[in-house]
Amino acid sequence: MRFQLSADQRALQVAVRELLARRFDGEALRAAVDQPGLDRALWRELGAAGFFALQVPEADGGVGLGLPEAVLVFEEAGRVLLPGPLVATHLAAGKVDGVAEGEVVVADVDRDGLVEWLEEADVVRGDAAGAVPLRSVDPLTPLHRVPGARACAVDPVAVLLTAAEQLGTATRACELAVQHARTREQFGQPIGAFQAVKHLCARMLVRTETARAAVYAAAVTADPLDIAAARLLADEAAERGARDCLQVHGGMGFTWECEVQLHVKRAWVRARRAGGGAESEESLAVDLLA
Template sequence: MDFRLTEDQRALRKGVRELLARLFDRGALRAALDSPSLDRELWRELGGAGFFALRLPEEEGGVGLGLPEAVLVFEEAGRVLLPGPLVSTHLAAGVVPGASEGAVVVTDASEGLVPWLDEADVVLGDVSGAVPVRSVDPLTPLHRLPGTGGCAHPFRPAERLPTTELTAVLLTAAEQVGSAQAALDMAVSHARTREQFGQVIGGFQAVKHLCAGMLVRTELARAAVWAASVTGDPVEIAGAKLLADDAAVGNARDCLQVHGGMGFTWEADVHLHLKRAWVRAELRMPAARAEEEVAAGL
């Protein structure tokens, strides 16, 4: 099976990257930290660009692409830490009026947590009694459902999970891969310019090993996510989520190590990737569930 990107897929990824560079650059990311509200204009811009309607048939006003293309798009969203319930709104396109155009913000409960509940126009599922909890990620406000201190759903074999739930897991994994890539890029850039003891720190073996390990994590997770988007196999999706969570969290930690003390400051973006990775890892099929899914499949 050939997992190399087609020319159209490469063009799609390039176009989305350029779009997000215009709509949500580092200045916009920093501005979002100072605002508790979701940027509705940004949401409508995303809708107009086909972000949410990507997999809707063309006859229904969508772009008519498939899950592999959606994975590429969500990887780019993760790379820039695009905020908001992106996965839920994407999955609601064609089902909830206004979702595909970005006119409506849709969220749902996953593992007992509800992101962006106060900002959502439509909430899928019963979230009565949900209480606000302090989120480690300043760009992902959270509520928790009552009686769900951990996983909200009992274990079910992966093949019995609804298709939409599996798709949500895979798209979240794609976001994690994008974040892992961003952490790798930041680490390499810093290692090439930061000097200590008369040379750039990228010349030190310990730093080289950290960056090499980050690259391996990223490529392994990306391959697993891309493959699962083609095969649609439930167990492969669970395995991809495991690898993507490990890559996003592990790369952010190692990126902090490469940056040294400055990586822990508010001015650096590294900590934002680590915090988002922690939240994403808990929102859709946390490690304990994914491990059970893979084990059951084996």
């Protein structure tokens, strides 16, 4: 089976990448780290571009596209570390007034009581009473936890869109590692000439492309088990890929000025969102045992 994106899907992917390159480039990323907070102007621009209304039917004022297109868009968002409760707000479009246009920000209380961007949210889905702030490892993802929160069912679409964001991080980590390996020199030659570095980059690419195939396929089938498998592969590709990218960069990868450490931290935080990997592992285990 040969799976390829359609011309329209590629055009959407390019358009989103160009929008984000214009509105959330490396300089904007650094500014967001230095001065945390949700950029409402950017949020409204995303709404105007159809980011949140992508899956809302045209009859209801949305874009009328499907889950595969949403996955492509969220992959691009993950690639640039776009901050904000993107998944929660996207899923609320068409259900909460003002969300589709980017005028309203929505946060979700997940099954473990974790809430992203609670203080910036206009609407919170779930009971956030008694939420206490946490010190987030990711400076671009403020967190709260609701003590004693009751576990609830996890939306498979939220799981898949999180996997798409992780895929974006895995892709960017691979790009950054290869770029650094080509330009950084030691002993009179690029470090990419050394076998150990080659192996790191090759493993990153294999994990990323394996996760991409799984995420894209799950977007087509929308099968919960396919989504669970895609989530596990995407989490692995993002977390291990970002870590290996850090290894390629050496000591400079840990510095505050380096983009790599931000991908590591975001991958860690995302891996615990929407039930985390444990939920997906449990779903696949139950199916295998059955």
